[in-house]
Amino acid sequence: MAExxxxxxxxxTAPGTGSVALxxxxxxxxxxxxxxxxxxxxxxxxxxxxxxxxxxxxxxxxMMQLWELGPQRQADLVRLLDSDAATMTRTVxxxxxxxxxxxxxxxxxxxxxxxxxxxxxxxxxxxxxxxWRQLEEATVGDSTDEERADVLRALEGIEARLTRTAARLGT
Numbered sequence: 001m002a003e004x005x006x007x008x009x010x011x012x013t014a015p016g017t018g019s020v021a022l023x024x025x026x027x028x029x030x031x032x033x034x035x036x037x038x039x040x041x042x043x044x045x046x047x048x049x050x051x052x053x054x055x056x057x058x059x060x061x062x063m064m065q066l067w068e069l070g071p072q073r074q075a076d077l078v079r080l081l082d083s084d085a086a087t088m089t090r091t092v093x094x095x096x097x098x099x100x101x102x103x104x105x106x107x108x109x110x111x112x113x114x115x116x117x118x119x120x121x122x123x124x125x126x127x128x129x130x131x132w133r134q135l136e137e138a139t140v141g142d143s144t145d146e147e148r149a150d151v152l153r154a155l156e157g158i159e160a161r162l163t164r165t166a167a168r169l170g171t
Contacts, residue, residue: 035158045138049131053124054098060128062091063100063117067125071116073106100124 026033046057055063065080066072072080078088092115095101100121106112140148 042135042139046135049134050128053127053131055100055124055128056094059091059095059100060132062088062095062115063121063124063128066101066115066117067122071114074103074113074115077115095121 020037022030022033043057046060050057050060061081062077065077069080074088074092075085077083077092078085081088083091092101092103092113096103100118102116102118103113104116106114140151143151
């Protein structure tokens, strides 16, 4: 039987790793497309690193706030992390199930929950800080201090513009 050559429908012809070509539909927003790709890859790497300590992306941000600020009302965590109530409820529930946080009713408002880092989570802090340094190294690697400052300034500017736009859109 003769060996056939792979056609366009053959899965083995999928593009390799590297930079993703800008689709024509995204030609009006090449920076937005790049931000999406970078954010997706950054989150994937963060997920792989965080899995080592039993966390998922985003959960470490909640833990960082609790380690830094102490017990917080769940509503305050929503505000601090610019999250929404449903997402925070799921995140806190998963962290509680893993034994990293304890949820108790607030003394002055029994409808509100106070979220507190447990002793078990405090044992993770050094590991999370190390993983965060690894993620930073993967992100900026051998960049100079000046290049890092430029990237940070650019990202802060992008965030400020997007925040203003989100406020205008009512999100």
